[in-house]
Amino acid sequence: MSGAVLLAVLASALMHAAWNVIAKAIPDRLVSSALIGLAYLVAGAIGCVILPVPEPASWPALIASAFLQSLYLLLLTAAYARTDFSVAYPLTRGLAVLGVTVLSLTVLGERLHALQMIGVVLVIGALLALAFLRHPRSTRTGLLLALAVGACVTGYSFVDGVGVRVAGTALGYAAWLFLLQGVAIPLSCLLLARDRRAHLRGIRRHARIGMVGGLLSLAAYTIVVWAQSVAPLALVSALRETGVLMAGIAGMIFFREKPGAVGIVATLVTVGGIVLIRLGM
DSSP: OOHHHHHHHHHHHHHHHHHHHHHHHSSOHHHHHHHHHHHHHHHHHHHHHHSOOOOGGGHHHHHHHHHHHHHHHHHHHHHHHHSOHHHHHHHHHHHHHHHHHHHHHHTSOOOOOHHHHHHHHHHHHHHHHHHHTTOTTOOHHHHHHHHHHHHHHHHHHHHHHHHHHHHSOHHHHHHHHHHHHHHHHHHHHHHHOSSHHHHHHHHHHTHHHHHHHHHHHHHHHHHHHHHHTTSOHHHHHHHHTTHHHHHHHHHHHHHOOOOHHHHHHHHHHHHHHHHHHHHTO
8 A cells, every 4th residue: 555545544534534424513414425426427427428338247245235234224223313423423434443353353364464454454453442332321223224234334344345356447437327326325225214205305404515425425335346346355444434533523522422531542552553554555
């Protein structure tokens, strides 16, 4: 992994945390998901016109990933509606690092330097500590939803890591992925809404901030898809989850959540894991 890829993935992590803050801040989870999906639709359609079409071998992965990511977004906003941001975010991201690392090492046969492996373990442990130790009174429903989100993230991260390598074009792959989600997510939200007129009013009310969140999400994951085409999946997955540091700050500022001693220690451990990952490159 080159320095340029490292910086790009870290920037992606910051953007990922930012759009998750926006998703949490919009009170209606279906409105939040629909607006992010609409941003995907617009940007994906433009990208599909100007970018190369992915190779046929990548289309099964594209379709599977679009399904998993659509489900992920709906479950994520549901989790945010039922538990603290500083619980759901690190738990889902920590589980994703664990899942992708296990799959990349066992299924793809990727190898990591000893320092890199220690760094990945530290990042995983710190993120899970942030989730489980800081908020022991979190609701069971919220935690179960967060676990389901983590499973979805593991699934689509692994599928995309495999698909983009046979697509022949990382950006073209990302464009079609966003276009498929851009159709599926808003339609799913409209069908799930109890009051569709109120749902449409909510979309108009939160359109500006929701579209910003969608564009941040799109940019963040496009970087990840590109990075997965040139770097080991486990490293990309671990580094992108450093957005939890920004998420912790956002939780304090926007949602008045206190990090406590565990949060501070976990943050320092996360930084240490990043350093070890970099030293092993």
